[in-house]
Amino acid sequence: MIRDGASYLNALQDGRVVYYRGKRVSDVVKHPVLGVTARHTAQLYDFHRQEFSPPLVVRERESGEEISAFYQPPLQEDELRGRGELIYQTTRQSRAVFNIVKVVGSDALFALLIATRQMDEKLGTSYHERVKRYLQHVAHGDIATVTAQTDVKGDRSLRPHQQADPDLYVRIKERRQDGIVVSGAKVHITQAPVAEEILVIPCRAMTEQDTDYAVAFAVPAHAPGLKMICRPLLEVEGAQHPLEGPRVLHNALIEALLVFDDVFIPWERVFLCGETFYAGVVANTFALWHRYSAIRYRSAQADMILGLALELAEANGVVSKGHIRRNLTALILFAEMQRMGAEMAALRATVDAGTGIVCPNPIYTNLGKLYSNAHYLEAVQALVDCAGGLAVTAPGGEDYTNPETREYVRKYLAGNTRVESEKRFKLFLLARELVGLLGGLETVTMIHAEGSIEASVIELLRSYDFRPMRECVDQLVD
Ligand SMILES: Cc1cc2nc3c(=O)[nH]c(=O)nc-3n(C[C@H](O)[C@H](O)[C@H](O)COP(=O)(O)OP(=O)(O)OC[C@H]3O[C@@H](n4cnc5c(N)ncnc54)[C@H](O)[C@@H]3O)c2cc1C
Structure with missing residues (x-):
C-alpha cells in the first residue's frame, strides 16, 4: 500500500505523549510549531504522486505489492545508487531539508537484517525472520519509521553497566513470558514526535557485563510509558514573517528526548535481547547505512x-x-x-x-x-x-x-x-x-x-x- 500525506497526518492523532516547551501537546499536527515538522514528512508521502527517476514507488520483490523504494533492500549496485539518488532528490524537493522518515528507519532495518542473519547462524536464535516480518509490516503499511540509537550515555568514559544510574543507556528491566519491559532514554531523535514507529537499537559495542543493554526493538510512537520531550524549534519560532522563513516555515525537523518509562515490548518486536557481541554489529552496520x-x-x-x-x-x-x-x-x-x-x-x-x-x-x-x-x-x-x-x-x-x-x-x-x-x-x-x-x-x-x-x-x-x-x-x- 502506498499512502498520501493526509493519511499519514491522520494517523498521528493517536494519544502519543509529546511535550513542547513544558506543555503536553494534544495534537502534533495542529500544534503551531510541530505541525510544520509533520507537514514536512507529509510532503514525502505526497511525493508518491510525482515522477522520480529512479521511481519512489516500487514493487516489493516477494509479493509484487507497491511499496516505498526506501523499504526495498538493495540487491544490486544500481539499486543502492538509486536509493542515494532518491535521498538527494527528496531533500532537494523539500527545500534542501532532509526528509528523513522511512530513510533512517530502513537504515536500521537493513542493519538488523544483516546482523540478525549472522547472529542466528552463530547462536541458533531466530531473530532474522522477525525482522523480515516487521519490515514487511512497515513496507506494506507504508509506515513512518524513525530510529533511536543515541543513548543519553552519562559519563562517556564509562560503559553502560558502570554508570551511576542504570538508566543512562536503554536497558531490559524485566524479561517476561510475552516480551520485555525496557527503561532508559534516547536523545536527539529526529522526527520521533511525528513518526508512527520507532526502531530502537544500541549505540555502541557492549561487553558481557552489559547484557541488559544489548537490546533492539520496534515500538509504536503511542506506546504506553513512552514520553517525548521536544527541543524548542527556535528556527520556526523565530521566523516572524513568511519572507524570513523561506525553508523552515515549510520544511523543518524536530528532535526529542525519548523517555522509556517501563515500556512493554512483545517478543515479536524484539530483535536483540542480551547477545552483547551483536550490539556492536548492529550499531556499526546502522552507522554505515545512515552515513x-x-x-x-x-x-x-x-x-x-x-x-x-x-x-x-x-x-x-x-x-x-x-x-x-x-x-x-x-x-x-x-x-x-x-x-x-x-x-x-x-x-x-x-x-x-x-x-x-x-x-x-x-x-x-x-x-x-x-x-x-x-x-x-x-x-x-x-x-x-x-x-x-x-x-x-x-x-x-x-x-x-x-x-x-x-x-x-x-x-x-x-x-x-x-x-x-x-x-x-x-x-x-x-x-x-x-x-x-x-x-x-x-x-x-x-x-x-x-x-x-x-x-x-x-x-x-x-x-x-x-x-x-x-x-x-x-x-x-x-
Ligand atoms: C540535529 C541532530 C539530529 C540527530 N538525530 C538523531 C537521530 O535521529 N537518532 C539518533 O539515534 N541520534 C541522532 N543524533 C545523535 C548523533 O548521532 C549524536 O549527536 C552523535 O553520535 C554524538 O553523540 P553525543 O551527542 O552524545 O555527543 P558525545 O558522544 O557526548 O560527543 C562529545 C565529544 O565526546 C567524544 N566522546 C564521546 N564518547 C567518547 C569516548 N568513549 N571516548 C572518547 N571520546 C568520546 C566525542 O567524540 C565528541 O568529541 C542527532 C544529533 C543531532 C545533533
Whole structure:
C-alpha cells in the first residue's frame, strides 16, 4: 500500500505523549510549531504522486505489492545508487531539508537484517525472520519509521553497566513470558514526535557485563510509558514573517528526548535481547547505512549553499574577484567531495554474504561524511564572505511589505543592476535563515549528526586496507 500525506497526518492523532516547551501537546499536527515538522514528512508521502527517476514507488520483490523504494533492500549496485539518488532528490524537493522518515528507519532495518542473519547462524536464535516480518509490516503499511540509537550515555568514559544510574543507556528491566519491559532514554531523535514507529537499537559495542543493554526493538510512537520531550524549534519560532522563513516555515525537523518509562515490548518486536557481541554489529552496520544517507542529503544542502553563494556574489557584483573564486572553489569541493563519496560508495559496494544485501563501501562513505563534518564551517565562511554583512543585517520581511519602508529597501538594497533588487533582498533573507535562524542547529548537526567526527575516523581507520601502501614502501626498503 502506498499512502498520501493526509493519511499519514491522520494517523498521528493517536494519544502519543509529546511535550513542547513544558506543555503536553494534544495534537502534533495542529500544534503551531510541530505541525510544520509533520507537514514536512507529509510532503514525502505526497511525493508518491510525482515522477522520480529512479521511481519512489516500487514493487516489493516477494509479493509484487507497491511499496516505498526506501523499504526495498538493495540487491544490486544500481539499486543502492538509486536509493542515494532518491535521498538527494527528496531533500532537494523539500527545500534542501532532509526528509528523513522511512530513510533512517530502513537504515536500521537493513542493519538488523544483516546482523540478525549472522547472529542466528552463530547462536541458533531466530531473530532474522522477525525482522523480515516487521519490515514487511512497515513496507506494506507504508509506515513512518524513525530510529533511536543515541543513548543519553552519562559519563562517556564509562560503559553502560558502570554508570551511576542504570538508566543512562536503554536497558531490559524485566524479561517476561510475552516480551520485555525496557527503561532508559534516547536523545536527539529526529522526527520521533511525528513518526508512527520507532526502531530502537544500541549505540555502541557492549561487553558481557552489559547484557541488559544489548537490546533492539520496534515500538509504536503511542506506546504506553513512552514520553517525548521536544527541543524548542527556535528556527520556526523565530521566523516572524513568511519572507524570513523561506525553508523552515515549510520544511523543518524536530528532535526529542525519548523517555522509556517501563515500556512493554512483545517478543515479536524484539530483535536483540542480551547477545552483547551483536550490539556492536548492529550499531556499526546502522552507522554505515545512515552515513551513506547523510552524504546524499548533505550533497543537496551543499548544492544549495553553493548556488546561494554564487548568486549573492553576482548580486554584489564581485563574482569574478580572486577571493570570491576561491570561496566558490571551496564550496565546489564541499559539494563534490560528498557526492563523490556517495558515488564511490555505491560503485565499490560490498555484498553481505548472509542476506545478499548490497551495502555502501565503508571507506568512501566515511570519507564523504568526514569531509562534510570537518568542512561545514569553512563552507559557511565562504558563503558569508561572498554575501557580506547583509546576511544578518538586512531589514525584515515586514519592512518589505510596509509601503512606508518598501521603497527604501528596494532602492538601498540594490546591487549589481543585472540582478533585481527584490531578488537580492530575498537572497539575503535565505542566507540569514541559514546562518542566523538555523545557524546553531546546522553547525551542531553538521559536526555531530550521524555520528561525531571521531566516530567516522575510527570507522575509516578500521576499514582501510593499508596493505598496498605498506607493500609499496617495503619494495623500496626490503
Ligand atoms: C540535529 C541532530 C539530529 C540527530 N538525530 C538523531 C537521530 O535521529 N537518532 C539518533 O539515534 N541520534 C541522532 N543524533 C545523535 C548523533 O548521532 C549524536 O549527536 C552523535 O553520535 C554524538 O553523540 P553525543 O551527542 O552524545 O555527543 P558525545 O558522544 O557526548 O560527543 C562529545 C565529544 O565526546 C567524544 N566522546 C564521546 N564518547 C567518547 C569516548 N568513549 N571516548 C572518547 N571520546 C568520546 C566525542 O567524540 C565528541 O568529541 C542527532 C544529533 C543531532 C545533533
